[in-house]
Amino acid sequence: MPTQAGTSNADVRCGDYKAIGGKLLRVRMSVTEDNPPVIQTLRITGDFFMHPEEAIEDLEQLLTGAPLEETVLRECVQTFFAGDVQVVGADVDDFVTALLKAG
Amino acid sequence: MAAQEWRLLLTGDMSAFDNMALDEAILRCVVAGTSPSTLRFYGWKPSAVSIGYFQGIEQEVDLDMCRQKGVDVIRRLTGGGAVFHEHGSEITYSLAVKDDYPGIPKKVLDSYALLCGGLVAGFRRLGLDAEFKPINDILVNGKKISGNAQTRRFGGILQHGTLLCEVNPPLMFSLLKVPNEKIRDKLIAGVEERVTSIRREMGTVEHDAVIAAMCAGFAEVLDIHLSPGTVSDEELALLERVKEERYANPSWNFKR
Numbered sequence: 001m002p003t004q005a006g007t008s009n010a011d012v013r014c015g016d017y018k019a020i021g022g023k024l025l026r027v028r029m030s031v032t033e034d035n036p037p038v039i040q041t042l043r044i045t046g047d048f049f050m051h052p053e054e055a056i057e058d059l060e061q062l063l064t065g066a067p068l069e070e071t072v073l074r075e076c077v078q079t080f081f082a083g084d085v086q087v088v089g090a091d092v093d094d095f096v097t098a099l100l101k102a103g
Numbered sequence: 104m105a106a107q108e109w110r111l112l113l114t115g116d117m118s119a120f121d122n123m124a125l126d127e128a129i130l131r132c133v134v135a136g137t138s139p140s141t142l143r144f145y146g147w148k149p150s151a152v153s154i155g156y157f158q159g160i161e162q163e164v165d166l167d168m169c170r171q172k173g174v175d176v177i178r179r180l181t182g183g184g185a186v187f188h189e190h191g192s193e194i195t196y197s198l199a200v201k202d203d204y205p206g207i208p209k210k211v212l213d214s215y216a217l218l219c220g221g222l223v224a225g226f227r228r229l230g231l232d233a234e235f236k237p238i239n240d241i242l243v244n245g246k247k248i249s250g251n252a253q254t255r256r257f258g259g260i261l262q263h264g265t266l267l268c269e270v271n272p273p274l275m276f277s278l279l280k281v282p283n284e285k286i287r288d289k290l291i292a293g294v295e296e297r298v299t300s301i302r303r304e305m306g307t308v309e310h311d312a313v314i315a316a317m318c319a320g321f322a323e324v325l326d327i328h329l330s331p332g333t334v335s336d337e338e339l340a341l342l343e344r345v346k347e348e349r350y351a352n353p354s355w356n357f358k359r
Contacts, residue, residue, distance in 0.1 A: 022238065024184075028161060045159040045359050047184035049238075051211055051255050053156045078310075086211050088182075089238050 004034040011037070015102030023089030025047040027102035036067045037103065038040075045100070049088035053096075070096065107325070110332035112143040115192065119151035120175040120351040121342065125334065126263055127180055127349070128341035130199040130337050134259040137337055139175065140200045142321055142329060144314045147188040147195070150162075151175040152278055155183040159359045162280060167265060178356045179263075180349075181252035183239065186265060187275040192300075194310055196222075197263035200322060202255055209252060215239050217324070218262050219251055225320025229313065231304055239264075244300035249321065267300040 014028045024046045031037035042060045050056055059080045066072050077095045081087065116123065122145055132138035151174060153333050160178065163185045169176050174187075199292065202209065219235045223342060226233030231243045241249035251264030272294040281287045301308055318329050334342075338342045349355040 026159065043159070043359065045157055045162060047155050047182070047255070048157060049182035049211065050157065051253075053180075053256070055320065056157055088211050097291060 006066050013102050015098065016095065019048070019090035019094035019098075020098035025094060025098035027098050028060055029099075029102055031068060031103065034067075036069050039064055039068050039103075044095075048090045049086075051086040051088075055085045056084075058083075063099070068100070070100060073099050090102075105195070106322070106328040108139060109327045109329050110139045110141045111329040112141055112332060112334060114143060114145045114334065115149035116146040118149070119147060119153065119175040119188070120346050122147060122195070122343045123153070123177055123179060123350045124346035126197045127345045128260060128338040129197070129334075130259045130261040131257055131341055131345075132338050133136050133199045133287070134201055134257050138199075138335060139332075140204065140327070141198070141270070141332075142318070143197045143199075144309075144324070145195050145197070146190065146233040148190045149173050150190045151177060151188045152185060153177050153188060154185045155179060156254075157180065157182050158185060158230055165278055165280055172278070174278055176356065177350055178358070179252065180256075180261065181254045181263065183250070183252035183321055184280055186250065187271075188265070189269070189271060191276070191341065192267070192271065194266040194268060194313055194317075195262065195263065196266065198321075199259060201304055202258055202260050204260070207260060212220075212238065214260065215251060215262075218253075219249075220321065221321035221324040222226050222249055222251075222264070222266070222317060223320070224315035224324050225235075225313075226243060227306065228316040228319055229301070229308070231301075233317050234340065243299055246297055248301070248304070266317070267298065267303055268310065268313070269302045270298050270300045271293070272298070316329065 012030045016026045018024050026045045029042045030040045042064050048059050064075050078091050081092050128142050152164050155242050165175050222241055223233045223235050233243050236242045238250045240247050253262040271289045277293050
């Protein structure tokens with residue numbers, strides 16, 4: 001069974017955020033002890049829609065290694081949304097808010 | 104323009120694993136051109152919880168309780184939320200077309216409005232005051248009676264959803280995880296308030312009558328002619344394959 005925890009000394013953080021579009025974004029991440037912390041592992045779950053579905057893994061990968069800073073996170077999420085993907089039930093702001101809330 | 108010919112499949116009650124595998128098998132064959140556009144109605148035996156593609160299975164489902172109660176748990180190909188499919192209390196439909204099917208909007212949000220329109224027309228034929236509520240719900244008298252989910256892949260569109268004949272929120276919440284025990288009763292009360300069923304709105308109605316109304320609704324909205332058909336050998340073979348690869352496979356169900 002996959003676990004979402006990173007390395008043993010990693011700091012695991014979780015947060016839920018209900019998007020304006022009505023769907024729930026649940027974020028689990030492990031971050032480094034740097035300042036600002038850097039995302040080591042990330043899992044975004046919830047009842048939103050994304051087409052194609054497998055693109056969620058691209059978004060998670062894009063955000064892994066990013067510092068927990070709003071401008072950087074927003075840029076990553078915006079880049080992802082600008083690609084060949086349709087997200088239904090949550091927008092860029094919702095994802096950024098959910099990530100910051102978890103962080 | 105003459106109405107498009109579609110196949111109508113009535114596959115009755117099947118396991119969660121067969122149900123989800125058959126939806127995918129149909130979609131793949133519709134895209135390949137070996138099956139016509141298809142509308143299918145089905146039930147669940149045993150009862151099952153399905154979770155959306157993006158949900159964490161352990162975050163959403165009380166797996167021990169499901170095991171105790173003999174309820175199967177499965178991850179769908181489609182996004183959206185966790186659904187409790189109670190045996191005998193729900194009619195489920197699925198619809199599969201090629202993604203270039205004339206008249207279906209490229210924008211997913213818009214296509215929900217069109218395809219759910221078939222169900223809205225069906226509920227109205229039953230005498231219920233139904234309306235589509237974006238993103239993916241249908242309401243009767245302001246309460247949810249149907250939830251729907253869509254995927255676009257392999258070159259096709261698959262939409263499936265529930266038509267609630269009866270609801271049992273206490274049983275549903277015994278199978279789903281809640282953020283904390285203190286609010287379990289509140290969540291149950293919330294669902295009692297926001298969700299309705301065909302039975303609550305109009306008493307007991309035969310499932311066949313509901314299905315007939317929905318067929319007429321889809322025929323009207325999509326300008327199609329539905330002919331009863333059967334699952335093909337190719338679809339049956341594919342069902343077995345994708346069931347093994349995906350739906351009955353822990354690596355699929357536990358991937359998030």
